[in-house]
Amino acid sequence: MKRLSLEELSLQAERFDAAVMASGDIDVFCSSTDWILPASEGLMPGREPWIFEDDGCYWALMRCQHSGGFHYLEPLEAMWGLSCPVVGRDIELLVAGIETLLEMPVVEWKLMVLAGLPVGHPLLAAVVSRLGDRVRLALGESSARLVAKLGDGMSAYLARRSKGLRRSLRRATAKAASAGISFEDASQASASVNYERIVAVEKRGWKGQGSVGIVSGDMHEFYKLMLPRLAARCAQEVRFASLGGKDVAYIMGGLRGSTYRGLQFSYDADYSEYALGNLLQLEQMTHCESRGIHHYDLGMSMDYKQRWADRSHETIALYLIRE
Numbered sequence: 001m002k003r004l005s006l007e008e009l010s011l012q013a014e015r016f017d018a019a020v021m022a023s024g025d026i027d028v029f030c031s032s033t034d035w036i037l038p039a040s041e042g043l044m045p046g047r048e049p050w051i052f053e054d055d056g057c058y059w060a061l062m063r064c065q066h067s068g069g070f071h072y073l074e075p076l077e078a079m080w081g082l083s084c085p086v087v088g089r090d091i092e093l094l095v096a097g098i099e100t101l102l103e104m105p106v107v108e109w110k111l112m113v114l115a116g117l118p119v120g121h122p123l124l125a126a127v128v129s130r131l132g133d134r135v136r137l138a139l140g141e142s143s144a145r146l147v148a149k150l151g152d153g154m155s156a157y158l159a160r161r162s163k164g165l166r167r168s169l170r171r172a173t174a175k176a177a178s179a180g181i182s183f184e185d186a187s188q189a190s191a192s193v194n195y196e197r198i199v200a201v202e203k204r205g206w207k208g209q210g211s212v213g214i215v216s217g218d219m220h221e222f223y224k225l226m227l228p229r230l231a232a233r234c235a236q237e238v239r240f241a242s243l244g245g246k247d248v249a250y251i252m253g254g255l256r257g258s259t260y261r262g263l264q265f266s267y268d269a270d271y272s273e274y275a276l277g278n279l280l281q282l283e284q285m286t287h288c289e290s291r292g293i294h295h296y297d298l299g300m301s302m303d304y305k306q307r308w309a310d311r312s313h314e315t316i317a318l319y320l321i322r323e
Contacts, residue, residue, distance in 0.1 A: 028259060029261035038226040057093045099131070111322070124318060148285065149294070173279060185238075185239055190231070198223075202215050203215050249280055
């Protein structure tokens with residue numbers, strides 16, 4: 001196992017992300033470098049990289065010191081627990097790598113957090129089977145995200161939605177058109193220009209007016225670092241709604257394989273009557289479906305997303321605790 005710095009992991013991003021795609025039913029977007037590197041730098045700085053690579057398999061962890069005095073290892077993104085830190089096709093090698101880490105003195109680390117694993121994933125089963133007699137195992141909280149299925153076309157997708165949602169979308173579409181609201185695909189534009197426009201809209205929305213959201217602070221840095229990574233591989237998906245030459249709403253997300261991952265959307269509070277969040281969601285879905293995107297990941301489960309989703313995808317965290 002070769003140890004890597006964060007800079008070396010970034011240079012190996014394409015290879016690491018290929019390992020993510022080969023890792024089975026994990027959250028491929030939130031386990032990729034597009035998500036974990038911005039999270040490490042923008043959301044959770046100041047930790048020590050414990051990143052290893054061997055024959056196309058990766059153990060991407062960060063070491064932290066607990067208030068109780070011991071050290072623990074967690075994923076690069078540990079805020080939501082969506083990313084799986086151990087990725088690659090070879091389950092045997094992945095478990096052997098964890099065994100190698102277990103050979104280190106307990107003073108080096110006492111707890112390891114393996115997040116982002118669906119129940120029934122072969123890596124989870126292998127760790128429990130092979131390491132259960134060497135460490136104490138415990139389950140952490142689960143994380144659920146909602147996913148819409150686009151692979152059978154937009155007509156089939158909309159047919160699965162409630163009559164109420166379909167009716168409200170028709171009315172909102174007609175109202176926006178009557179008001180002269182237009183929609184722009186800015187996915188090929190500069191990430192920095194897009195982000196300036198996004199933040200400008202956000203400041204006029206309820207989140208910005210309440211000093212939350214992405215107008216400043218850690219979340220601002222997180223997406224500021226992420227968008228250029230997405231744009232560099234033509235995976236940035238950004239749309240704006242405008243009226244009279246003024247941006248009044250936006251939606252942004254990213255692509256990984258056949259999955260679109262929604263990131264943020266917001267609208268100018270003065271234009272809330274036009275249901276622009278719903279209309280931009282529909283615009284984004286329609287475009288993604290036309291590009292052959294099969295899954296539209298709405299992100300973490302929230303009530304307002306339920307009517308857009310076809311299924312819930314749940315993952316858990318497994319704690320490895322050394323006595």
